[in-house]
Each structure stands twice: as C-alpha cells, then as structure tokens.
Amino acid sequence: MQSAAFFKQALVIITLLFFTIPADSNAEITPKEREKTYKQLEVFANVLSILQDNYVEEIDSSETINGAIRGLLYSLDPHSAYLPPEGFQELQEETQGQFSGIGIEITIKDNILTIISPIEGTPADKAGLKAKDIIVEIGGEKTKEMGAVEAVKRLRGPQGSTITISVYREGWSDLKEMTLTRDIIPLQSVKAFFIAPGFAYTRITNFQSHSTQDYREAIGRLSEKDKIKGLILDLRNNPGGLLNQAVSVADTFLSDGLIVYTKGRTDDQNMSFKAHKSSEDLPYPLIVLVNEGSASASEIVAGAIQDHKRGLIVGTQTFGKGSVQTIIPLPGGAGLRVTTARYYTPAGKSIQALGITPDVEVPFVACNGASNEENVEKTRLRESDLKNHIPGNDLSDNNSSEGTDEDENAHEVRLAQDNQLRTALNILKSLNLYSQFDLVK
Template structure:
C-alpha cells in the first residue's frame, strides 16, 4: 500500500510538471536542463517526505508540513514573497477594504531580522513610540528569528482590548526594550484633510487602500468650498504603502502628462507603464510632499513621480526603499500566493529598491521636550500680550488668533511640518511675484 504522504507528494510532482509545461507555452524561458534539474530536486523532496512519514518520532501533520515547505520556498526568495493560508489571505483582503484589530504596524524581513517598515499614524504602535527600522526581536516571548512577515502579523493581531508584548532593538540602544501594547480596531480611513491656515491645506495619507484616491478627491473638493487653495502639503510620513493602482491615481491627480511609474519583470507581460492624464482640474498651486524613513512602496511611487516631474518639493528624510511589485494569486483552496513579479522605476529611470527617495530638502525630525516647549511658547509675545498695551480699533479676540497659537504649538512638536509649511508659503509668494513680474 502506498503511504498517504507519498501519494500527496506525487500529486505535487504532477502539478509542478503541468505548471512547467504551461510555463513553456506561456513564454517563460525554462530550458530542458533547468526542467531536469527541477525534477531531480523534487524527487529528493519526495524521498525526504516519505522517510519522515515512516520514521519521524511523532506522526506528521501532512497539511502543516506541506504548507511549511511552501512557506520556506517563498521565504528563501525575498522578504515580500509569501504563502498565505486561507485565514491570512482573508485578512489581507480585509486590510484593503475594511478594518482589523491589532497595533497598527507594517513589518518586513530585513537582513534576516523582523523589521518595522512603519507604524500607522494614530495607532497604538505609533503612540507607543515605535519607529521605522526598529527590530522586533520577540513577540510575547517568542523569538522572531526566521519568522516571516505574515506569521508575525498573525501574532501581533488579536481581539480589541487584548495586549501583546514585543521586545524592540533600536540603533544606539544597548539593551532590548520590552513594550506592552493594547490592541485596538485599526480603521482604514487613510485620508485626513484640514487647513493649517486659510488656503494652505494639509493632507495626511496613512496608507494606500482601495478607496484612498476617491476619499482624497472628496476631501480636496470640500476644502476648496471653504477657501481657494494657495498650496498643499501631502504628508506621506510613516505610510507603508499599499495598492499600486491607488498610488498611480493619486500621482495622476497632480500631473497632466508623462510617466508616473513603470515596472520591469522577467516576462514581457510584467512590464507596465503608467502614464498621467489631464484631469481637467487646476492643480497649479505649490505642492510639498513630506516623507521619512517610514515612507515605503506606494508612498515612494508618489514622491518619486512628483520629484521627477518637478511638480513639487520633497521634504523630510530618506525613504525606506521598497521598490518591488507583489502580485497576489488566489489558490483553489482559498489560500493565496504573494509573489514578487517586478521592480518599479520612477519616470526618470531610478530604481527605488534598497535606495529610497532622497528629499530635495532634508529635514531630520527633532522632538521638542515638553519643558522646552513651554519655555518657547512663553517667549512668543506680541504687542497685544503686553500689560497696558494700547488698544487697536478692534480689540476683540479673533479666530485667527486661536489658529496661530494652535499652529505654533503644533510646529513645536513637528519641525518637519514647520519646514514644509515655510517652504510652501515661500513657493506661494514666489509664484505671486513671478506672476506679477510677467504681467509688467
């Protein structure tokens, strides 16, 4: 009688044989020598499984072992390719459509170590002080060495109100730091919009989900009803990326023509060029894009396109450098295959992979201590704050006074935003000056 495990491996061999034959018809360049080498290795794999099935100290779970082999196969290729069991595949689909319960971070494997790509803004991870490039050494006491991103995400997620403890190492730290974080529902409303001052808009995009560009346009049109736009800051800091198409359509909003991004893979059908179109809107106002080391993937596509076309100024710090494209292939049993199929390039032919986007104006983030903040705010004194000052014709407190105070406090906590705002106002003044000069 042929052991059940042997029959499973033979089925796997048949499937792979068919797939190799199909690949040859589809145009994949697989030589006869490569096919023979593949069959030989698969025969070894089949023999090892049979030996384990008959002689291993404990009974082997067939499904678990095969899934483990598939995960190991993909993990050996690159950090972003992975096998997604049905449960993980469903979670991935939820991420782009609804919400999930967790701490709010994107992770990857960098130099064989589980690494934070970015904490999502206004989430438990962000409030706990986690940063891009922090190394996660343990999750609830379990070492993360050789742990894939999706396995880690599964451990980090859990019911709302439950807690997870992670051990973090950061460059410059001598010891690991253990942080306990309470999980929350992480909503995927990825766009927030407001005016920093009349006419100067601030748009925060936390990730690129299926509805990001649509929500962005709605919020812009709402802002335009309040004031005419004089300039815009798009904040992509700690944005780990998301859907390629959403990054393309967002960049297209600001560009009228030319390439946005293009991809190159091994096969001809993996090479794609995405071009901008004239959307009929007046988007000629000054633009500043804020980025940092947590800006990755789709965020880098937007920043790279804006920079290449000289449509705006990129401000902040060097981005993460994730320049590869992943294709999700559903499998018959409800699982999914997440596979790296191409690299993407900016319109001026730059590869972002492992390099990132270099800002036009580099501004490292400098945190302001609360005590220092209070001292600085006390020094901000105007005529109206002096004792016995002469009254103006209208001595009433105005809404703009409150706005200026709130903005001053906000800028003390965020020096990168302050720099972006100052650059934006300077660009606005320059455009007015050059416009007036051309009319004379």
C-alpha cells in the same frame, strides 16, 4: 506502502506548485531546467518520505509541506510569501482598509522581526513604537525566524483583546515589554486641514481602495472654506498599499505623461501607467514630505511628482521598496504573494533598494534637540538593509477622512515639534511670495 503513497503525494503537490503557470504568461522552462528541477523535487520528496517513516513523532504531511513552501518563498526575497487561508483573508481585508490589530508594517531583517513604520493613530503609534524597533517576543514567544506572516497572524486579533510584545531599540540597555490593546485600524487613510491661512496640510497614511476619492473630497471641503495657496502632501511613514491608488493620487497632480512603469521577466509583467488631464486635477504649488518610512506606493507618487517637476520632495531618503508583488489565489483559500517585477519612475530610475532622494534633504530633529542627522542615519531601515533584497536596476540615462480640524494652538504645537513640516511650509510661503513679484526686467 504508506511511504510510497506519501512520496507520490508530495511529488504531485510540489510539481503542481512549481509548474502551474498562468495562461497569459510567456515564461518558458527549457527541458534541461525542467529535468534539473524534477531531480531536486525527487530529493525533496525522498526527504519527506524518510521523515514520515522515521521521525520521532508522527508528521502532519500538510503542515510539513506548507512549511517547506514558506521556506522556499522566504529564501527568495523579503516580500514573497505563502499565505495560508486566514492570512490571505486578512490581506484582502487590509487592502479594503479594515482589520483588527496594533497597526505596524513589519519585515524580516537578518532573521529578526523589524518594524518598518507604525501606522499613524494606531495602538502601535500611540505606544511610541518607531521604525527599526526590533520585536523580540510576541506573547512570550521568541520571534527569531518566526516569519513576517506568522508574526502578523499573532499580532492581529479581536478588537479589545491585548497582546504583549518585547521590543528592543538601539541605545536601550534592556528589552521593553509593552502590552497593547488591539483595535480596528482606521478605514480612512486621509487627513486634511489648514496648517496656516491658505496653506493646506494633507496626509495619506496608506493607500487603500478609496484613498484617492477620500483625498479629493477632503481637498474639496478645504477649498470651500478658504482659497488654497499651497499644498503639503505628507507621505512620511506611509508603507504603501494599492498600486492603482498611488497612480490615481499622482494623476490628481499631473495632467499628462508617465507616472510609473514596471519591468519583469515576461511581457505581461511589463506595464505602464499614465496621467490624464481632468477637471479634478489640483493646480496648487506642492510639497511632498517623505522619510525612511515612506515605501512602495508612496515612493511611486513621490517619484512621479519629482520627475515631472510638479513639486518639491522634502525630507529624508525613502525606504526603497520598488518591487511588484502579484497575489495568486491557490486552491483551498490560500494564496501566494510573489515578487514579479520592479517599479521605475518616469525618468527610468529604479526605486528598488535605492528609494527616492529628496530635492531638499531635511533630517528630522526632535523638538528637544536630542536627534541629529547622524542619529537619524543610524536608525534608518531601508529595503537595501533587508536580507535577500532584490537589487535595483536603474534604467535612467543618468543612472478618508477629512480629519479633525485643529485649532491654532494645535497647529503651533505641530509646527514646533516637526522641523520637516516647518521647512515645507516655509518653502510654500516663499513660493507664494515669489510669485507676487514681477522679477522680469
């Protein structure tokens, strides 16, 4: 009787999971597809029932089913996931701009927990963690096949608490053990200051619920101090964030036209976002810095600026995360993060697994000269490297905080250590100088 009851319970739960579709969805399941799915669900429920009766230890049915759901989503693509109640709550906190942890964006590559990029100014960044570093252990436990959601849960914790991780980096002979002290990851995502007289450096570390407002306020404070001749927007190692904030930041530089659109299987997943003329639009010459750690929302901004020829994109090929994740709440406080569409730039270029190609490609070279273009290429991690990544589908015809004001010495150090930033500043200075000459004869 217990076995039969468990069988029915499992079948009901899984059926609800698979066939509960939002009311506004146009997705249709044919009778043949429905019959095939029910047969597979029956096999799955039978396996659960057998395990319930015969496994060497008593099985927690809720944990078993949750594990199956996690496995199902994990098999689809790297960004779809089942979020238990605590994970769902953490996601909501993160988009609001506050959580306690070490400050890294992670993913799963070849069943290995891999860093996409550290968030600037966080414990992970200060410890020297880099894109494509592999986290082999968290708190002494192996991470192989742990899953990104579970890894995030372990990496986060109360402010001031510590976590020990073991990291491997290409070129290292041994693992490196690091003990990091968790901290509140900064609410503010915007920095802005003059990198040279008249030339403003701005940075958005990730797109949070108030990033656009913070950005505009930061620019306003700079413009009160000096006339802005040119603007650098640094989106390097920006892992993304909220779509509406990416759209509104791009809208700050554009007066009309398409910013980004999405295309999915159903009509309700097809959306387009356009720029609007505003008195707050920024008219300054613009350079956008990107690299392999620029993903998702930052790629949307770069793609819109590039397609409208509003500014120059400088740096290296971006990560290539051009898929849309929809968050669907579930009973009991859990949630589903499901990939539902792809992003496309105004010209119809797919971002997914392709990324944004800079107008001026400038590989990062460390100030000691140890890095070169070949080494940078070897250490890049992009969407296309991830197992089960969704392929791109190119539709084009051609297929805050204001930050801390830094003194002049700090600017010189920053420029000396950052060849990409130097290139951006030199381009802006050249554009400014060029505009002063009447070259028409």
